[in-house]
Amino acid sequence: MFDKRGGSNSKTLNKQSPSYAGPTPFHRRGSYLPQDTKQGRFTWLIYDNDGSFNGWFDWLPLHLRVGYWSPFMVLTLFFCYTAIFVFKPDPLEFPPSVLFALDEEDAYFMGMPKSTAIDLLISIWGVVVVVVAKIKLGSMGAFPISFTGWSWLLLTSRAGLEFMAWAAFTNNHSRVASSLAIMGSSIRLVTITNACVVCTIWNFILFPLIYFKSVPAGEKRRIFVKFNFGFFMTNIHILNFPLSCLNIIYGGKSRIRVFTESDLWVAYAVVLLYSVLYYFLMDRLGLHFYPIFNPRTSFSLISVAGVLGLYYFLFLKWNEYIGL
Structure with a gap:
């Protein structure tokens, strides 16, 4: 092999x-x-x-x-895929904080708690960005299979789920509200962490790498820079992070909660699930969106270890900030 x-x-x-x-x-x-x-x-x-x-x-x-592939990368992936099952918390617990905080909110906007209104606006904005991009760009084929696309969909879904939980609860559908709130709660950590990782890795590593290595100097570079800082890319690579902070670690203080091992497990599970798509389908198609994670060089171990370590570091830092 x-x-x-x-x-x-x-x-x-x-x-x-x-x-x-x-x-x-x-x-x-x-x-x-x-x-x-x-x-x-x-x-x-x-x-x-x-x-x-x-x-x-x-x-x-x-x-x-x-x-x-590098044998070291193969062993690393095998270890990660095994560990996600071996170290799965039992049981997985995700407090439906959006419901716990309903009676504590005294600030209202648009006829609903301010934090719920923020979730509604984030969810709508997430859909609007994708629709506008589809109309302007025509093709969105790469978006659903990119890690950036996954992160933006998580951001939109998390906000939408928590808004729908509030809506179901106010209409006396408590069981539905509880299920939606738990689903929204389960992806809070992975939403903000993915957004942070996308924002930092794209803007400070991948963008410079593509700019200097992939795009020829001259008009093509000018077009690439213009596209990168256009409406769509600015949202999914820059604004994604501050938007994810709202109602997760900042704003809506009454329902912000400390993250647990269950949240960390979900964050790692999403990363590994994406790696399955990236390594076992996209690599076979010839789609190498993220060269720093290339499976054919052992140097990618640094990137893999760095990302996994970064997720744990951010997990600790989010909790440190929330606990203040």
Whole structure:
């Protein structure tokens, strides 16, 4: 699995591919598990595209687009996927704080508690941003499979769930209200942490990397910068963080709560769930949105450890701030 030598069929592979990578299995469609596709056997890359969907990632070195994964990354992923089951809190508990605080709120806006009104506005704004982007950009294909997209959907969903919990409770649907409040409560930590991670990693790591490595100098860079600081990208990469802070760690103080191990487990579970999509589908399509997490180099261990550590660090810091 981890042997990177071309083997006895390297000449054949080189003849069959237009790539100039040389007689190695790196550039082949079946480079992860080299097999004869005519016999219906499994191949890793879904398209014979040299691991670059529509040529979008040709700027990434070939050996980081196709070929065998680093054994250290494989072991790390195996450990993480195992740990999420082994260390799952039992039971998972998420206090429906949005309901506990209804009687404590004395500030009202639009006929509802101020914090509930804020949730409603955040949820509506989250939908408006996506709809406007769809109208202006036409295609939103990459948004649902990006970590940024997941984070924005969590932000919109968390606010919507807690607003609907209030609405159900005021209409005497207490069981429905309780279920919605618990669901909204369960994603409070992952919502704010994902927003913080997206805001920092995109603006301070990925944006500079793409700007200097992927986009040619001149007009294309100017267009890229204009797009990055346009309406859509500004919302999902910059405003996402302050919006997530509202009613989670700041504002609506009566229903802010300290995060528990259950919240931390959900945050890690969402990250690992996204990693399944990223490593086992997007990598096969040739979509390498986040090169710092590339599975074919051991240096990605630094990024993985850094993100997992950052989630725990933020978990402690949010609680430290809330406890003040």
